[in-house]
Amino acid sequence: MTGIVIKSTGSWYNVRLPDGEIIKSRIAGKIKLDGLKLTNPIAVGDEVTLEMEDSDEIRGIIKSISLRKNYIVRQSPRKKHQLHFLASNVDQVLLIVTMRDPNLKVGFIDRFLIMTEPYSIPAIIVFNKSDINTVADDLYYEELKKIYTKIGHLVIKASSVTKEGLKEIQTLLKDKTTLIAGQSGVGKSTLVNAIEPTLHLRTEEISDFSGKGQHTTTFAEMFDLSFGGHIIDTPGIKTIAFTHLEVMDIAHNFKEFLP
Ligand SMILES: Nc1nc2c(ncn2[C@@H]2O[C@H](COP(=O)(O)OP(=O)(O)OP(=O)(O)O)[C@@H](O)[C@H]2O)c(=O)[nH]1
Numbered sequence: 001m002t003g004i005v006i007k008s009t010g011s012w013y014n015v016r017l018p019d020g021e022i023i024k025s026r027i028a029g030k031i032k033l034d035g036l037k038l039t040n041p042i043a044v045g046d047e048v049t050l051e052m053e054d055s056d057e058i059r060g061i062i063k064s065i066s067l068r069k070n071y072i073v074r075q076s077p078r079k080k081h082q083l084h085f086l087a088s089n090v091d092q093v094l095l096i097v098t099m100r101d102p103n104l105k106v107g108f109i110d111r112f113l114i115m116t117e118p119y120s121i122p123a124i125i126v127f128n129k130s131d132i133n134t135v136a137d138d139l140y141y142e143e144l145k146k147i148y149t150k151i152g153h154l155v156i157k158a159s160s161v162t163k164e165g166l167k168e169i170q171t172l173l174k175d176k177t178t179l180i181a182g183q184s185g186v187g188k189s190t191l192v193n194a195i196e197p198t199l200h201l202r203t204e205e206i207s208d209f210s211g212k213g214q215h216t217t218t219f220a221e222m223f224d225l226s227f228g229g230h231i232i233d234t235p236g237i238k239t240i241a242f243t244h245l246e247v248m249d250i251a252h253n254f255k256e257f258l259p
């Protein structure tokens with residue numbers, strides 16, 4: 001039978017069958033991807049074939065992975081020469097950033113877009129926590145919005161507190177598989193909870209949140225949206241590095257370099 005990987009912890013995987021049943025599974029033997037060295041050979045979003053075994057806890061054995069439509073991969077934060085799969089088979093990405101708490105790093109946006117551009121995965125940039133923006137933040141936002149709109153990205157201002165932008169985001173998510181990504185503490189899980197009230201994902205409640213250190217979400221996981229579609233919440237990304245890329249990979253994937 002085939003199913004979709006909806007959660008991956010590295011040692012086991014939750015696979016959702018077409019009828020909705022979730023089977024805790026493991027990998028049989030070695031699975032490689034195009035000769036790449038990966039810390040995790042299977043990602044959330046992968047379609048896999050399963051065999052069932054007689055066991056109380058882990059019941060499925062993943063035998064093969066279907067050809068991926070796309071995938072988002074990055075250099076492993078721990079092992080420099082290995083890659084880490086974020087997700088596969090997504091329709092779009094919501095990149096969540098904030099002006100403050102944690103402070104905006106424009107370089108982070110540009111680096112992130114190098115991961116989605118090779119597959120032309122639409123990346124929507126959400127400037128979250130607009131409720132705590134200063135006047136200067138709002139002006140800077142307008143400036144950045146122009147820059148990223150010009151190269152084809154949708155840019156949205158949002159807040160889970162005031163609900164600004166949430167309706168627009170909901171409309172964009174309907175009937176699509178969307179990856180939610182961004183640094184730790186930008187409000188990814190809070191936003192998912194606000195968009196899909198049937199979900200109660202764990203979020204960071206401490207008020208003096210530093211934006212570094214602790215991650216509240218520790219594993220990527222896909223959830224059903226009651227209004228249609230799927231959403232993948234991911235752990236915060238600390239840094240993005242690219243020792244696996246060639247110079248031309250960068251040249252080709254910065255849209256503004258092309259002309
Ligand atoms: N002011 C304000 N605070 C927010 C907003 N959204 C989330 N927060 C707060 O920001 C903190 C981090 O929120 P999370 O949703 O846990 O952040 P996350 O991006 O999922 O973090 P990781 O799981 O560690 O990657 C919490 O204290 C939230 O209450 C918002 O729109 N406005």
Ligand SMILES: [Mg+2]
Pocket residue numbers: 188189190202203216217233234235236
């Ligand atoms: Mg989270």
